[in-house]
Amino acid sequence: MNPSRESILDKTHSGLKIYAHVLRQYYPGDPVLSLSGRDCKPTKNPFNEDKPTLWIKIVDGCAFHVDTEHAISSGDVFHFAAMHFKENDAALFYALNKEMHLRIGEKSFYGNSTITADPESPAIAMPRFSYFTMPITNTHPSKEVNLLDVYELIKGEFYTDCTRVLRKIQDNKEARA
Incomplete structure (x- = not known):
């Protein structure tokens, strides 16, 4: 160089x-x-x-x-x-x-001081877990999901109707049932 x-x-x-x-x-x-x-x-x-x-x-x-x-x-x-x-x-x-002894383009005593690229970090696998549907006594999972899937379910339109119905309940005893 x-x-x-x-x-x-x-x-x-x-x-x-x-x-x-x-x-x-x-x-x-x-x-x-x-x-x-x-x-x-x-x-x-x-x-x-x-x-x-x-x-x-x-x-x-x-x-x-x-x-x-x-x-x-x-x-x-x-x-x-x-x-x-x-x-x-x-x-x-x-x-x-x-x-001025700048040593530009010269090989140093210890070899070339080239910077190597960082090795690619391995992709972190998103943890998966079982998703159960009603009733509570169900022992067989309906599907396996990850956190991103659950987030999309909560923020999406899938549970919107159920949430609106539950929020409209004014009576505490009825809400707990």
């Missing part, structure tokens, strides 16, 4: 690590980025006489830079890296992958 823009941004914290890597080449030992929320405080610009005019911020998952004195044109992290590495497109992606 060749390094792509998305894979590099994913491994470099939206490109901030690329800015830090390039700036460390020019200013070793100095703190190069000072993060403040999703923006960075102005830092030294190696392409503008080392003045603190480089302002970096993250927009939509990609780091962008602006030079406050317009010494360099505004752009994204790959534009900034292209000025340092003097490469473009696929060659730049390959250079970033190699220089």
